[in-house]
Amino acid sequence: MENSFNAEAEKGRNVKVQSVLKKFINNDLSRTLIIFLVLCIALGIARPATFLTTSNLINVLSQISVNGIMVIGMTFILLTGGIDISVGSVAAFTSMITAMLLVSKNPFGSNIVVALIVGIGVGVLIGALSGFFVSKIELQPFIVTLAMMTIFRGMTMVISQGNPVSQLGDAFSYIGVKYLGPIPINVVIMIAFYALEHTCFGRYVYAIGGNKEAARLSGINTTKIIFGIYMICAATASIAGMILASRVNSATPTAGNGTEMDAIAAAVIGGVSLTGGKGKILGALIGAFIIGVLNNGLVLLGIDVYWTQVVKGVIILLAVVADMLSKRKAAK
Amino acid sequence: MGEEYILQTYDICKSFAGNPALQNISLNIKRASVHALIGENGAGKSTFINILSGAYIATSGYFEFEGRHITQLTPREAQDIGIGVVHQELNLIPEMTVAENIFLGRELTGQGGKLDWKETNRRARALLKSFGVSFNEKVRINSLSIAEQQMVEIIKVASMENSKLIIMDEPTSMLTEKETDQLFKLINRLKKEGKTIIYISHRLDELRHICDTVSIFRDGHLIYTGGIGEHTKEEIVQMMVARKLTEQYPYVKGEAKGIALKVENLSQGNFLKNISFHAEKGEILGLYGLVGAGRTELARCIVGADRKSSGAIEIEGRRFSLKNPTEAIRSGVVYITESRKEFGLMLDMHVGFNISISVLRQFINKLRHINRKEENAQILRMIQELSIKTESSEKVVRKLSGGNQQKVLLARYILTRPKVLIVDEPTRGIDVGAKVSIYQILNKLKEEGVSIIMISSDLPEVMGVSDRVLVMYNGSITGEFTHEEFNEKAVGLCAFGEKKG
Numbered sequence: 109m110e111n112s113f114n115a116e117a118e119k120g121r122n123v124k125v126q127s128v129l130k131k132f133i134n135n136d137l138s139r140t141l142i143i144f145l146v147l148c149i150a151l152g153i154a155r156p157a158t159f160l161t162t163s164n165l166i167n168v169l170s171q172i173s174v175n176g177i178m179v180i181g182m183t184f185i186l187l188t189g190g191i192d193i194s195v196g197s198v199a200a201f202t203s204m205i206t207a208m209l210l211v212s213k214n215p216f217g218s219n220i221v222v223a224l225i226v227g228i229g230v231g232v233l234i235g236a237l238s239g240f241f242v243s244k245i246e247l248q249p250f251i252v253t254l255a256m257m258t259i260f261r262g263m264t265m266v267i268s269q270g271n272p273v274s275q276l277g278d279a280f281s282y283i284g285v286k287y288l289g290p291i292p293i294n295v296v297i298m299i300a301f302y303a304l305e306h307t308c309f310g311r312y313v314y315a316i317g318g319n320k321e322a323a324r325l326s327g328i329n330t331t332k333i334i335f336g337i338y339m340i341c342a343a344t345a346s347i348a349g350m351i352l353a354s355r356v357n358s359a360t361p362t363a364g365n366g367t368e369m370d371a372i373a374a375a376v377i378g379g380v381s382l383t384g385g386k387g388k389i390l391g392a393l394i395g396a397f398i399i400g401v402l403n404n405g406l407v408l409l410g411i412d413v414y415w416t417q418v419v420k421g422v423i424i425l426l427a428v429v430a431d432m433l434s435k436r437k438a439a440k
Numbered sequence: 441m442g443e444e445y446i447l448q449t450y451d452i453c454k455s456f457a458g459n460p461a462l463q464n465i466s467l468n469i470k471r472a473s474v475h476a477l478i479g480e481n482g483a484g485k486s487t488f489i490n491i492l493s494g495a496y497i498a499t500s501g502y503f504e505f506e507g508r509h510i511t512q513l514t515p516r517e518a519q520d521i522g523i524g525v526v527h528q529e530l531n532l533i534p535e536m537t538v539a540e541n542i543f544l545g546r547e548l549t550g551q552g553g554k555l556d557w558k559e560t561n562r563r564a565r566a567l568l569k570s571f572g573v574s575f576n577e578k579v580r581i582n583s584l585s586i587a588e589q590q591m592v593e594i595i596k597v598a599s600m601e602n603s604k605l606i607i608m609d610e611p612t613s614m615l616t617e618k619e620t621d622q623l624f625k626l627i628n629r630l631k632k633e634g635k636t637i638i639y640i641s642h643r644l645d646e647l648r649h650i651c652d653t654v655s656i657f658r659d660g661h662l663i664y665t666g667g668i669g670e671h672t673k674e675e676i677v678q679m680m681v682a683r684k685l686t687e688q689y690p691y692v693k694g695e696a697k698g699i700a701l702k703v704e705n706l707s708q709g710n711f712l713k714n715i716s717f718h719a720e721k722g723e724i725l726g727l728y729g730l731v732g733a734g735r736t737e738l739a740r741c742i743v744g745a746d747r748k749s750s751g752a753i754e755i756e757g758r759r760f761s762l763k764n765p766t767e768a769i770r771s772g773v774v775y776i777t778e779s780r781k782e783f784g785l786m787l788d789m790h791v792g793f794n795i796s797i798s799v800l801r802q803f804i805n806k807l808r809h810i811n812r813k814e815e816n817a818q819i820l821r822m823i824q825e826l827s828i829k830t831e832s833s834e835k836v837v838r839k840l841s842g843g844n845q846q847k848v849l850l851a852r853y854i855l856t857r858p859k860v861l862i863v864d865e866p867t868r869g870i871d872v873g874a875k876v877s878i879y880q881i882l883n884k885l886k887e888e889g890v891s892i893i894m895i896s897s898d899l900p901e902v903m904g905v906s907d908r909v910l911v912m913y914n915g916s917i918t919g920e921f922t923h924e925e926f927n928e929k930a931v932g933l934c935a936f937g938e939k940k941g
Contacts, residue, residue: 306809308800315797318786325745325777325784326798326852327769385788 136379136387139430140394143377147398151405158408170355172400173293174348176393178371179378180300181344183392184337186375187304188316189384190242190249192341194234194256195371199349199364201260202231206350207273207359210280220279228346234260235342236335243334257368264361274358281357296344300389313337317384373420374399377427398423446471446605446636447492452501454487456869461487462660465501469605469653474627474637476647476668479657479680480730480897485640488657489607492638493525494518506604522604524597526611530589532596534582539564541581542596567599571626587619591626598630606630607638612646624650642730644673644936656680674929681899681932689904690876692883693923696720696907699757700891701773701860703742706751711737713915715751719860724882724892726906728899729935734915735895736778739862743768743775755859769798772859776849778868778895784849785837792819792833794848799855822851826881843874850881861885864895879905899928899935913937 151159158164178195185192206227209217216222234256241252304310312333315323324330348367353359378395380387399420406416447469454462462484469475477485490496492503494515502511505521513521532541539561548563550556564577573591581589590611597606608627612620627637627650639651647654648668656664656679664679671679701719706712712734719725727735741748744762753760755771762768765775777783785794796803796815803815819833826847830840837848846866853861863882867875882892882905896902902909903926911919911934919940921931934940 308804308808308810311793311797311800311810314789314793315786318789319783321783322777322786323797325743325765325775327766327856328797329764329766385786 136431136434137391137394139434140378140391140398144394144398144401147401147405151401151408155405155408159405164404164408168400168404171403172396174352175367175370175374175396175399176293177296177344177348177351178367179374179392179396180296180389181337181341182368182371183375183380183387183389184300184304184313185249185341186372186380186382187313187384187387188334188337189320189382190334190337191372191382192238192249192253192338192345193368193372194238194253194260195341195345195348196364196367197257197260197264198231198234198342198345199352199367200359200361201234201264201267201349202227202346203349203353203359203363204264204268204273204361205230207276207353208267210276211273220277223280224350227350228343231342231346231349232339235339235345238342239335239338242338243331261361261365268359268361270361272358272360276353276357276359281354296347297389297393304389309333309336314385317386319385370399371396373424376424379427379431381431395427444471445469447503447505449492449503450501452488452491452503453499454491454496455499459869460660462491462498465662467655467662467665469636469638471636472631472634473652474631474639474650476639476641476651476654477657478641478644478647478654478676480899483657483680484660485657486609487660489525489609489638489640492518492605493523493607519600520602522600522602523607524600524603524605525607526590526593526597526609528609530586530593532581532589532593535580537578537580538568538575538584538592539577541592542567542577542599544596546600567595571595571629573622585619587615587622590615590619590623594623594626598635603635605636605638607640609640610642611639612641612643620646642936644676674933677932677936678929681928689901690879690883691904692887694720694723694886694907697722697889700755701742701893702754704752704754706738706741706753707749708737708741708746709749711915712741712748715915715917717910717917717920719891719893720908721859721891722886722889723907724886724894724905726902726909727893727895727912728902728909728931729897729912731897733912733935735912736864737915738912739775739864739893739895742862743773745775769856769858772857773862774853774856774858774860775862776853776864776866778864780845780849785845787838788836790834791823791828791830791837791840791848792816794837795819795822795833795851795855798852818855822855826851826854827877841870841874843870843878846870846874846878847881850878854881854885858890860891860893862893862895865897866894867896867898867901875901899931903928903931911935911940 178199182192182195206223209223209226210220212218217226238252238256241247242249304313312323312328315326315328316330316333320330349364352363374395375387375392376382376395377398378387378391378393380392402419402423403416406419407413445468449465449467452462452465453460465488477488479485487496491498494513494517497512502509504510505523508521533544536544542564543560548556548559550559561577568575568577571591573588575584575588581592584592594608594611597603611623615623627639630637641647651668653665654668654676655662656676658680698721699718700721703718704716706715715738727738729735737746740746742753742762744764744767753762755773760771762771762773768774781787796819799818800810800815803811805811816833822828823830823833828847828851829844837845840848850866866878866882870878882894886892894902894906907923909921909926909931910917911921911931913935914937918937919931919934921927921940930940
């Protein structure tokens with residue numbers, strides 16, 4: 109009697125554990141986390157002497173910071189069902205402006221604070237321009253930001269005449285490596301978390317991604333919100349540009365080339381849906397970490413650096429397939 | 441057998457999620473005749489032709505086509521055995537030429553699979569000539585008028601080598617009188633060629649010119665089949681709408697408490713023409729009409745979801761120019777869409793998310809932080825008050841039943857404390873029990889003094905629930921009835937364009 113009772117309780121507990129486990133596995137966020145941890149453990153086992161060293165981990169972290177910031181702004185846009193492929197160009201253009209101000213003879217402009225503010229401000233204006241075309245004129249985000257990408261890559265070339273601008277001063281390179289890198293990523297992450305999880309704005313972003321017309325009929329000013337997120341995305345792109353420039357103490361016209369795809373890839377790997385309404389900032393960040401650790405790991409394993417791209421592509425595909433499978437399962 | 445009739449159906453039934461849409465339809469269609477199907481929206485005509493054309497599979501029953509016994513088929517098979525459909529929405533590719541469209545999917549090829557444009561154009565030209573249309577085969581579809589496009593669609597279906605039965609779903613809904621005449625000539629020609637036509641229309645007058653037989657659908661039943669000349673228009677309308685009030689309509693007489701909304705001379709392009717009316721506090725104003733009469737357009741104009749060309753809107757005596765739904769909601773006028781899945785709900789979001797989205801501002805503190813506790817309290821209150829059946833407020837809305845989804849939508853807008861609540865087909869596609877509870881919710885709001893405008897295509901519902909009814913036809917208001925004046929026939933005739941006498 110007692111035995112059977114115990115067995116029953118045991119069974120009940122098992123079922124409970126199973127259901128919690130199932131929930132955990134079916135959760136996009138935890139799935140991404142598991143992939144990340146497996147990756148780290150595998151590398152830790154394969155290359156214990158090199159991967160798990162403080163200097164290597166700091167190295168990985170600083171490499172992630174650029175993508176880590178960009179992916180936050182990108183996630184806002186992807187959540188509304190849009191896309192911004194101009195972030196690489198915006199990063200290059202704004203960091204070039206800041207760099208040129210820093211080396212200029214103008215005592216006011218060469219002030220590091222002024223130079224940073226002007227650079228990021230220009231980025232926000234570019235975002236406003238994209239936002240205007242997407243929300244007011246209702247053009248396709250892909251096309252609008254493709255145009256912006258081309259225009260501002262070109263403008264970077266025009267203002268720099270194709271030459272890198274170096275010797276940006278110790279202050280810029282120092283705060284770049286020591287402070288700007290880790291600090292803005294923390295600050296931006298916190299603001300983004302707060303905005304998305306706790307404010308009306310964040311809810312509206314998800315609502316627009318869930319069903320834009322429904323959001324409009326619910327009284328949400330969809331035009332204004334969409335306008336805003338393109339500005340946010342351009343701002344994060346500009347900050348990423350500054351970090352990129354400060355790390356090498358030089359702004360180059362080709363800086364940030366292809367970073368837009370890294371940001372989109374990180375978001376997708378992190379469970380953000382390109383059709384909008386689904387995904388978390390944390391997921392996107394873990395996505396950025398996965399890409400960062402992967403890059404690092406392939407180097408440590410001595411695999412030809414050219415393979416990185418191939419592996420990244422395969423992982424994106426796997427992430428999307430896993431997402432699709434979980435959706436199908438949920439639909440049943 | 442099989443000679444006189446091209447198609448015979450036997451006890452065809454169709455249910456959607458347990459709700460019967462068609463019940464025991466047994467219908468014979470004579471060879472080389474034009475057979476009209478008429479009935480209110482939702483009477484089952486479209487479901488019926490969708491079964492014949494393979495878009496739906498019948499729940500039970502079967503049909504015989506040319507002596508062939510059929511219980512289910514795919515759209516492709518329907519086409520292969522000779523059943524063609526001219527859909528209400530045109531299925532043409534705008535950037536392609538007439539000839540390309542006519543032969544789409546059965547392209548003429550020469551040697552090596554190369555497309556034979558010469559032959560395609562030659563055959564298309566011959567077809568157009570034989571149908572006596574004025575445009576040539578090389579023009580692009582997007583440069584043709586809607587009527588001409590309709591012609592192309594019909595020619596495309598009629599020219600399928602073996603098409604024997606052609607189904608036309610409201611082919612004249614977008615045509616002018618002259619174009620309609622042209623279409624009728626074409627139909628007569630097809631008939632002479634021995635083709636059979638099933639013709640769906642809302643325009644009763646035109647049926648006399650073109651049809652031999654008429655079948656009337658009502659509530660998923662086949663009510664009547666007979667010669668078109670045997671009944672007057674009034675008698676046919678009576679058969680379409682008359683029915684016993686078997687469903688429960690919990691009507692409570694409303695107490696008008698002053699004007700809530702006044703609309704003056706509202707127009708929008710060709711859709712709405714000089715519409716003026718008012719809605720009282722504490723009443724349910726029914727807005728009846730057939731699909732396409734302009735009811736949804738009117739509602740969307742009022743709340744600023746679409747732009748109006750002219751007209752004025754007053755809310756409780758104050759004039760407002762509502763430019764978008766945000767302003768409308770702030771001014772106390774809300775519109776609940778008829779397409780709750782396309783335009784109403786964020787289907788993949790939670791119940792709670794969907795309920796509170798319009799009133800989030802109520803819950804924010806100085807830091808613009810949403811107070812989850814207060815928010816959840818309101819969400820739970822609405823779930824309880826409207827008795828929404830869901831395990832938790834965190835359930836994804838997509839997984840709720842239609843009736844509960846509708847309640848979620850209602851909850852969202854009730855929370856905004858509207859003065860005027862416009863609900864568009866609030867009970868479409870939900871079961872009888874849920875319908876009654878929606879009526880009860882509306883009645884309760886009415887008692888609280890909210891002005892409710894209920895758009896519906898379901899006449900018994902409109903008459904069963906409303907205190908007053910406006911009827912629309914073709915962008916104008918054709919009649920107004922007080923509760924005492926309600927009469928199915930009179931309201932029905934207004935919906936077909938007769939002015940209230």
